[in-house]
Amino acid sequence: MTESMTVIETPRLRLRTATLDDAAFYMELVNDPSWIANIGQRNIHTLEAARAALETGPMAQQRELGYSLYILERRSDGAPVGMAGLVRRDSLPGPDIGYAVRPAYWGQGYAYEAAAAIVQHAQHVLRIRTLFGITSLQNQASIRLLNKLGLRFERFTRLPPAAKETNVYRRDFRQD
Template sequence: MVVLETERLQLRRFTLDDAAFILRLLNDPGFVRYIGDKGVRDLDAARGYLQAGPMASYERHGFGLWCVGLRGEDTAIGMAGLIRRDYLDDMDIGYAFLPEYAGMGYALEAASAVMAHARGVLDAPRVLAIVDEDNASSIRLLEKLGFQGNGVVRAPGSERDVRLFVADSE
């Protein structure tokens, strides 16, 4: 199911057929360093992640992390979307791309479409983002999207703070 289209990209719902892509994305060193090690080491675990994560979120909230692909091609390049976490007051934006698709503006293009969806379709008054303080490229992206820093937050069970960013709708 296609959710969003941009000039170069298509965002669609993940299905269990995306397990091989997810296995690769979740074990990319950039993902592990800045988002965390999800412990997904084989296709079965990748299907479990998809089911308990993005696919459960579609059912529960009508949104979640979506699969980003190049328009007109059957190639997944990353994920981007919205997450509703118990410990945050509003939905937050999330994204991660395979390293070979970095530095081409794809993350900005996908994240801009996600923000437009949050505001225009979901009517979200504000969107949050949580990011590792060393993740300079992600912080640069958030600032391009109009986010502003708003202190730090610590996820339950985590041992370290992450920076919290906020984008209020006008």
């Protein structure tokens, strides 16, 4: 079993690497109607499928690239509130920032708090030159959040696997 590692801490959140022990939480998150509407159907309906998705997704990216989607936990009580981090996709020339917060925790600023910390981590720790963000066309909350983080609309595109129309946002960092 892989140990979880804390990557970033904010005043209210701990962002840590995913483990196979997160399978039940992950399965619940990816089957939430808001995830399906804004991110897409993952067809993960068993703990075994959730473990496999974590292993080949966030856990593999963390091993290979040194970044991934992280589990967001409240520092006050350890409650998992969502996921956020960086994703490397073949369809984009650089990593994109991703985030999803469980509906019970919406409206409390957790997505912004986590995403702002990830932007800082990407720029200052990982030394990433260009950060992307993608959203479905109708996801106004995510569009506002990307703009608040300094990402600017670049183009519409169709990204695999579903080839749905997608907004692509971008932020370039100056490296000192």
